[in-house]
Amino acid sequence: MQHFSILIVDDEEDFVETLVSRLKKRDVDAIGVRSGEEAIEYIKKKEFHVVIMDIKMPGGIDGIEAMRLIKKEHPQTEIILLTGHASIETSIEGMKFGAFDYILKPVKLEDLLKKITSALEKKKMQDENR
């Protein structure tokens, strides 16, 4: 997964730190932020291949809204939503707004890595067809 950049957006600091370090071990350029607002600021400075977005975060904008804003500016960025049992419906709604997939918390890293890999494969195929 080299040369890929991934933005992780989640208000749970430990989760973000763990995921960032484990992705970095796999040579992925991973950056973690803690809110939808921060994600939107970051996305202005740098293009990400995949964004991992928690749905429920404190602050002005939730994960779905942040996703919509990101997709508007960067339609090619693939978004994987992180959801708890209580917000599965919201995730399914999110798919209609262009999320690539969603994954239930607590996240198994292997499952998330598989979804990231599929999102990257989709991007690769799109790039080849362009």
Ligand SMILES: [Mg+2]
């Ligand atoms: Mg959260």
